[in-house]
Amino acid sequence: MKYNILIGGQAGQGIEFISDIISISLVKEGFYVFNYRYYQSLIKGGHNYNIVSFSKDKVFSFDEEIDFILAFDQNTVNLHKEKLKENGYVICDKSINFEKKLDFDIRKFLSENNISNRYENTVLASYFWKILGFKKDSLMEAYERKGKDSINLRIIEEVFKLDIKPIFNIKPEKRKEKYYLSGSEGIAYGAISAGLDIYFGYPMTPATPVLHILSSLKDKYDILVYQPDNEVGVINMAIGASYAGAKVMVGTSGGGADLMGEGISFSGMAEIPIVIYWAQRYGPSTGLATSTSQEDLLSSIHIGHGEFPKVVVAPGDPAEAYRRTIEAFYLAYKYNIPVIILSDTFLAESRISVDEIEVPNVPIERFINLNEQGTYKLYEITERGYKERAIPGLNAIVKANSYEHDEFGFQIFDDHKLAERMHAKRLIKMFHIEKEIYRLDPYFIYGKGDNLIVSWGSSKMPIMEALKGLKGWRYLHISYLNPFPRKVSEIIEGSRKVLLVENNLTGQLGKLIMRECGIYIENRLLKHNGLPISPAEIIRKIKEIEK
Amino acid sequence: MEIRSKVLPTWCPGCTNFGILTAFNKAIEELEKEGKIDPRKVVVVAGIGCASKIVDYINLSSLNGLHGRALASGIGIKLANPELNVVVFQGDGDTYNEGIEHFVSASKENPDIKLFVHNNKIFALTVGQHTFTTEEDFPSKSLGQNVFTKPLNPILLALASGATFVARGYALWIDHLKYIIKEALLHKGFAFVDILQPCITFHDTRKFYEDRMYKLEDINHDYSNFEEALKRAMEYDYNLKQDSRIPIGIFYKTSRKTLEEGLRAKVFYRISRNLDPYILSHLKI
Numbered sequence: 152m153k154y155n156i157l158i159g160g161q162a163g164q165g166i167e168f169i170s171d172i173i174s175i176s177l178v179k180e181g182f183y184v185f186n187y188r189y190y191q192s193l194i195k196g197g198h199n200y201n202i203v204s205f206s207k208d209k210v211f212s213f214d215e216e217i218d219f220i221l222a223f224d225q226n227t228v229n230l231h232k233e234k235l236k237e238n239g240y241v242i243c244d245k246s247i248n249f250e251k252k253l254d255f256d257i258r259k260f261l262s263e264n265n266i267s268n269r270y271e272n273t274v275l276a277s278y279f280w281k282i283l284g285f286k287k288d289s290l291m292e293a294y295e296r297k298g299k300d301s302i303n304l305r306i307i308e309e310v311f312k313l314d315i316k317p318i319f320n321i322k323p324e325k326r327k328e329k330y331y332l333s334g335s336e337g338i339a340y341g342a343i344s345a346g347l348d349i350y351f352g353y354p355m356t357p358a359t360p361v362l363h364i365l366s367s368l369k370d371k372y373d374i375l376v377y378q379p380d381n382e383v384g385v386i387n388m389a390i391g392a393s394y395a396g397a398k399v400m401v402g403t404s405g406g407g408a409d410l411m412g413e414g415i416s417f418s419g420m421a422e423i424p425i426v427i428y429w430a431q432r433y434g435p436s437t438g439l440a441t442s443t444s445q446e447d448l449l450s451s452i453h454i455g456h457g458e459f460p461k462v463v464v465a466p467g468d469p470a471e472a473y474r475r476t477i478e479a480f481y482l483a484y485k486y487n488i489p490v491i492i493l494s495d496t497f498l499a500e501s502r503i504s505v506d507e508i509e510v511p512n513v514p515i516e517r518f519i520n521l522n523e524q525g526t527y528k529l530y531e532i533t534e535r536g537y538k539e540r541a542i543p544g545l546n547a548i549v550k551a552n553s554y555e556h557d558e559f560g561f562q563i564f565d566d567h568k569l570a571e572r573m574h575a576k577r578l579i580k581m582f583h584i585e586k587e588i589y590r591l592d593p594y595f596i597y598g599k600g601d602n603l604i605v606s607w608g609s610s611k612m613p614i615m616e617a618l619k620g621l622k623g624w625r626y627l628h629i630s631y632l633n634p635f636p637r638k639v640s641e642i643i644e645g646s647r648k649v650l651l652v653e654n655n656l657t658g659q660l661g662k663l664i665m666r667e668c669g670i671y672i673e674n675r676l677l678k679h680n681g682l683p684i685s686p687a688e689i690i691r692k693i694k695e696i697e698k
Numbered sequence: 699m700e701i702r703s704k705v706l707p708t709w710c711p712g713c714t715n716f717g718i719l720t721a722f723n724k725a726i727e728e729l730e731k732e733g734k735i736d737p738r739k740v741v742v743v744a745g746i747g748c749a750s751k752i753v754d755y756i757n758l759s760s761l762n763g764l765h766g767r768a769l770a771s772g773i774g775i776k777l778a779n780p781e782l783n784v785v786v787f788q789g790d791g792d793t794y795n796e797g798i799e800h801f802v803s804a805s806k807e808n809p810d811i812k813l814f815v816h817n818n819k820i821f822a823l824t825v826g827q828h829t830f831t832t833e834e835d836f837p838s839k840s841l842g843q844n845v846f847t848k849p850l851n852p853i854l855l856a857l858a859s860g861a862t863f864v865a866r867g868y869a870l871w872i873d874h875l876k877y878i879i880k881e882a883l884l885h886k887g888f889a890f891v892d893i894l895q896p897c898i899t900f901h902d903t904r905k906f907y908e909d910r911m912y913k914l915e916d917i918n919h920d921y922s923n924f925e926e927a928l929k930r931a932m933e934y935d936y937n938l939k940q941d942s943r944i945p946i947g948i949f950y951k952t953s954r955k956t957l958e959e960g961l962r963a964k965v966f967y968r969i970s971r972n973l974d975p976y977i978l979s980h981l982k983i
Contacts, residue, residue, distance in 0.1 A: 340981065344974065346973075348778065375966075383770070384799065384803065387770035394771070417764050421761070473978075508978055515972055526757075544781060551761045554762060
């Protein structure tokens with residue numbers, strides 16, 4: 152049995168906080184959870200909600216139909232009541248109107264216990280916990296994990312003393328330790344594990360959580376986090392820092408990435424490694440700041456003028472975000488290239504519980520040669536096209552250049568023969584990288600069957616959930632988009648029916664598969680309204696195809 | 699250590715940039731002799747334009763970056779390794795046009811790096827458009843008429859933005875420029891030197907400057923006094939007015955916490971980091 156809880160209210164009412172508390176408490180009761188966050192670009196008021204899904208089996212995504220609505224205002228009920236299942240309930244304060252509600256007089260409780268109104272969410276969560284039939288311990292442990300506010304614990308004690316009948320009696324599962332993380336945490340912890348030294352970021356939704364997480368961990372892990380003047384400053388500072396020997400990552404969304412375009416091209420030309428965390432959001436221009444989308448796939452592959460080597464990798468869930476970030480650092484610093492990690496609002500903001508987080512089998516190295524003398528041949532033309540770099544401040548003179556240059560890094564003017572060789576030397580790295588990514592599971596196949604769903608990025612989550620209820624369908628998840636693992640063509644061609652699923656209007660992965668493999672996928676589920684794809688939408692589409 | 703590299707310069711014959719190159723190389727050589735600088739720890743960074751060519755003529759580690767962005771890259775270098783002496787060469791186009799935000803932000807944030815601006819008041823390598831410091835009435839190729847807007851006063855802008863070392867030099871008064879460059883190199887914090895550098899091909903202002911310049915040391919200017927600095931900064935507005943008087947030397951010098959101190963920057967390449975899966979235990983429930 153899988154349950155979906157919608158928790159809604161105004162910005163500033165602590166919706167995100169209480170959803171996290173409930174999710175953690177559910178994990179402590181032995182369940183798997185998925186915590187989806189929907190929010191608006193405002194600070195107070197408006198409408199925010201989370202959907203927390205839980206089950207004794209693995210949960211990969213939330214569903215459209217809701218079992219419980221935890222309403223912190225009337226608006227939440229009005230907006231979401233259509234989603235409520237026939238046997239579903241609204242859980243709320245006495246003041247909220249709805250026929251199928253289970254309510255509690257929150258204000259009265261708070262005034263009787265002489266507690267401030269801002270604790271209303273703890274009261275409602277405690278009441279909810281009790282009617283679900285759970286013990287107070289899991290809830291208390293969740294609050295203790297999030298902070299040391301003893302008032303919350305007092306509220307739980309007091310609510311549990313009241314004569315409230317457990318109505319639903321959901322049986323807890325056997326408690327087992329799990330990881331619980333968001334996509335943003337996957338990226339941030341992945342970067343630290345990969346040996347991050349410096350993170351540069353200018354705030355931009357939905358990349359900002361990584362900036363916050365890393366700032367909070369900077370002293371613990373000896374890293375530096377800095378917010379420069381703008382994204383152009385970010386990328387150029389990052390390139391300077393990387394040139395001087397640091398392992399560096401920058402973070403932004405599409406608009407900021409566009410500003411970084413010239414810098415990314417500079418990184419490619421000067422062969423100075425850099426990892427770019429690119430969290431997509433809806434639309435061109437400023438778009439819908441807090442809504443999700445997969446619109447920047449082709450843009451990320453093509454960003455930066457001129458021809459230069461570049462890797463684009465798109466993790467599909469928070470656990471994969473961890474391993475792909477480690478791989479991104481490895482590839483960037485081994486081959487001295489820019490590597491883009493493509494995420495989106497849905498991945499960055501969703502929290503998921505998993506049993507294991509895979510650690511990729513790559514060395515954590517700086518790939519720096521510290522023992523050189525004289526002027527270092529930073530751009531030596533080798534068969535492989537790459538070698539360990541040297542850094543300034545030691546015995547070697549290290550000259551890096553955004554102009555076309557000779558092997559030592561001096562600018563060249565009219566030596567077109569050398570320009571030709573340098574151009575080829577940089578691009579030859581892509582052949583080696585293409586070989587290397589086959590060692591890194593560039594794609595995954597999930598499930599069994601003759602038919603195939605093809606997708607990338609965060610759409611993995613609803614597809615994995617949908618797969619539970621589908622017979623005869625496999626899922627091909629492509630993580631490395633550039634260089635493209637062309638071997639997937641065999642899998643696509645060997646399938647009976649194929650469905651392309653993407654969170655965009657033009658089917659960008661479809662175009663890429665056409666270009667790289669010469670295969671056109673006819674069946675498409677393309678959603679482009681700023682909301683993530685739901686498992687039910689995928690199942691409906693497949694029923695249509697199977698007719 | 700021989701600071702001059704073997705590369706043959708592509709500046710015009712007689713270019714005033716040679717003055718800056720000479721003054722800088724001498725400053726480094728002297729500071730090395732005096733035991734105040736280790737050339738191996740000096741990194742020169744440049745943007746794009748005639749000014750940026752300088753890095754190829756200097757036998758030190760260098761990063762030739764993007765137009766307008768050398769200053770940002772220089773800050774990055776300092777944050778990654780605070781033991782390095784970071785010197786940024788940019789043109790007026792780099793600094794006051796394309797990358798003006800980095801100039802204001804470096805002045806405010808105070809990284810311990812040096813910015814030397816080759817200010818020829820023109821885009822020379824692109825053969826003759828006006829920049830933000832070009833004077834009124836200059837016939838600009840990109841404007842189709844004479845410049846009608848007031849030039850920017852970078853000394854005033856640096857002071858207003860919080861720069862902790864603000865100076866102006868002249869490319870052809872090499873000894874004086876060398877003195878300013880040495881002071882800048884020894885300053886702890888963001889040091890900015892606007893170097894008047896006449897473009898002898900497109901904008902030859904040598905005679906105008908030389909007739910009107912005076913040295914701030916000669917009038918016993920007190921560079922610790924901010925109000926005095928402002929007054930001297932406003933004396934020359936970068937227009938070419940007949941009655942101008944042009945002060946050169948150090949306008950202002952103060953000290954403040956540097957960016958890399960505030961951020962507790964380290965020599966990061968020396969930190970040995972290994973994959974420690976224990977980190978994931980934070981995410982366990």
